Amino acid sequence: MVTSKRFSLFDLVNITLLALVALAALFPFLHMAAVSLSSAEYVVRNQVGLWPKGFQLSVYSEVLHDKRLLVGYKNTIIYVLLGTTLSLTVTVMGAYSLSRRGLTFGKPIMLLIVFTMLFSGGMIPTYLVVRSYGIMNTVWAMVLPGLISTWNLIVMRTFFQGIPKEIEESGKMDGLSDYRLLWSIILPLSKPVLMTIGLFYAVAIWNNFFHALLYLREESLYPLQLVIRNIVVVGQIGDALTNNAYDKEGVMLEALKYAFIMVATLPILVVYPFIQKHFVNGVLIGSVKG
Secondary structure (H helix, E strand, O other), X not given: OOOOOOOOHHHHHHHHHHHHHHHXXXXXXXXXXXXXXXXXXXXXXXXXXXXXXXXXXXXXXXXXXXXXXXXXXXXXXXXXXXXXXXXXXXXXXXXXXXXXXXXXXXXXXXXXXHHHXXXXXXXXXXXXXXXXXXXXXXXXXXXXXXXXXXXXXXXXXXXXXXXXXXXXXXXXHOOOOHHHHHHHHHOHHHHXXXXXXXXXXXXXXXXXXXXXXXXXXXXXXXXXHHHHHHHHHHOOOHHHOOOOOOOOHHHXXXXXXXXXXXXXXXXXXXXXXXXXXXXXXXXHHHHHOO
């Protein structure tokens, strides 16, 4: 017998509110895409809404030929791959150790870790620490200062604590060491939380321009987001500004800024749908059992 699902008043209100929130979040993105793809005559008269008018790709041609964009992409990919790998590795080791109930001084260590969520040294002490370690103006300045997120560590620790003891005990009976148990049993069962925390780290590093602003001095090391920041906020259009893209310079500058933002945002958005399933499962499992 097939029964039709009826929506309650709460469901309808919930769907409506979520749709409005989604529309509010998508509107700036769609508007930037429309402006960057529209002809100058429509942009200058402010006639572009959510759909491009006078479709053209000349602005993107200018953007993709900007050398700073290519350098920024290369640096950002290096930072994301290196930083995400190291952050996940250290977070897994720390979370697995803290999830063991027999860990010596486990509770005091956990209290110290939670303490860092409430209080921190601040920007200037952190800058002095980074400088004292001699990693200023290097790749490590973009990786080591934010290597571990306390929140991600707690979520992963909670996930590990939710794995049944019987699974670990069976591995111990087979003679597995703690390292082999982690590698052969725990990690294969932890794909959802690994994908979730990995996405958190990757997005944080991808969007990180503040560390680059503080610790990097050479433009050859600038990540993509700092390049976009210099273009959008400071207005350093530079190589992308030519005479053949738009007739009016003001329109071209605005369209170029939007095009740069679109090019910088799309890659991380494309990755998300492929790990959405693991992302949702990882967040729910890591939070509900906490």
